[in-house]
Amino acid sequence: MRTDRGYLVNTCVPEDLRSKATTLTTGDGVRLSALVLGEGPDGVLLDHEQGYSICSFVDIGRQLAKRGYHVVIPEYRNHGASQRTAVNENVDRDARAGLAELRRVGAKRVFLAGASCGGTTAAVAGVDTPLRVVGLLMMSSPARCIGADAVPAVRKLRVPTLLVVSPGDMQGAVEKQVREVHAASVARKKELVIDESGYHGTDMIKRAGASGAALRERVIRFVVDSYAAAR
Numbered sequence: 326m327r328t329d330r331g332y333l334v335n336t337c338v339p340e341d342l343r344s345k346a347t348t349l350t351t352g353d354g355v356r357l358s359a360l361v362l363g364e365g366p367d368g369v370l371l372d373h374e375q376g377y378s379i380c381s382f383v384d385i386g387r388q389l390a391k392r393g394y395h396v397v398i399p400e401y402r403n404h405g406a407s408q409r410t411a412v413n414e415n416v417d418r419d420a421r422a423g424l425a426e427l428r429r430v431g432a433k434r435v436f437l438a439g440a441s442c443g444g445t446t447a448a449v450a451g452v453d454t455p456l457r458v459v460g461l462l463m464m465s466s467p468a469r470c471i472g473a474d475a476v477p478a479v480r481k482l483r484v485p486t487l488l489v490v491s492p493g494d495m496q497g498a499v500e501k502q503v504r505e506v507h508a509a510s511v512a513r514k515k516e517l518v519i520d521e522s523g524y525h526g527t528d529m530i531k532r533a534g535a536s537g538a539a540l541r542e543r544v545i546r547f548v549v550d551s552y553a554a555a556r
Contacts, residue, residue: 326406333358335405337380342387349399349422353415357422358406359399361430363390367552368432368456370423371398372443374526375416375471378405381440381527388545395432399423401443416442417473420450428456434555436548437482438462440526442470448478460551461486461512462544465494465526467502468509479510485551486512489540493523514554518543 326336326343334346335358342360349357360379369389371382379400386396400407401419420439427435435456439447444466451458461482468476479486488510490503500519507517520540522533530537530544 333406335379335400337378337405338383342383347426349426351402351418351422353418355402355410355418356408357399357402357419359397359423359426360386361426362386362396362398363394364431365393365395366431366433367393368395368397368427368435369548370420370427370435370437370439370447371396372420372423372439372447373398373401373404374441374443374465375401377440377526382438385530385541385544389548392545392549394548395427395430397423397427399426414472416471417446417449420446421454424450424454424456428454432456434459434552436460436462436551438548439466440464441466442473445470445475446473448475448482449473452478452481457555458482458484459555460484460548462489462547463487463503463506464489464529465491465499465503466506467499468505469502475506476509479506479512481511483511483513485547485554486510486515487518487544487547488516489518489520489529491520491523491525491529494525499525
């Protein structure tokens with residue numbers, strides 16, 4: 326749908342947040358729908374899974390904005406209200422567009438977060454952002470996804486890192502790649518959480534009942550603690 330300000334937004338976005346929609350333009354000229362929540366110098370980038378939507382992270386984004394963080398949630402190319410392209414490659418540029426928007430609206434620092442391929446691309450894009458990176462969250466994120474390779478990235482990101490995966494996800498294939506990322510990470514504080522729900526990405530939070538609620542609080546606390554450690 327189109328908002329009152331003329332921006333395209335996925336109909337999954339709650340009505341009270343549609344006024345927060347904007348349009349980003351990537352380095353290769355693709356137009357992305359995005360939400361910008363909160364304000365201030367402490368930014369959070371939330372990148373959703375391939376095949377999911379901007380609403381994967383809306384609940385967490387809303388809570389982080391209420392805690393004083395400046396949150397950008399881009400919707401990746403070929404998803405939801407974002408532009409369709411013939412080739413679904415270079416999606417790390419979608420993450421970079423989210424980081425550029427955070428910088429444009431006044432953020433000075435950023436916590437990088439994403440699920441599945443969104444986590445992979447968040448890490449890759451975070452290596453060369455002018456923003457000061459304070460932490461990294463990757464949920465069910467493969468080492469490599471659509472041309473983006475997180476292994477070289479986490480060898481450069483010396484920030485608190487939280488990796489979450491379910492062992493049953495794709496019969497253990499995702500866990501194997503998450504463990505590869507964990508082994509490559511040079512972060513002095515890095516955590517690997519094995520979630521027994523069996524779900525993928527943000528479904529570990531959204532569909533897993535009480536354990537999902539506990540994981541959501543753990544994710545939010547990790548963001549808060551990472552910013553506290555950076556000060």
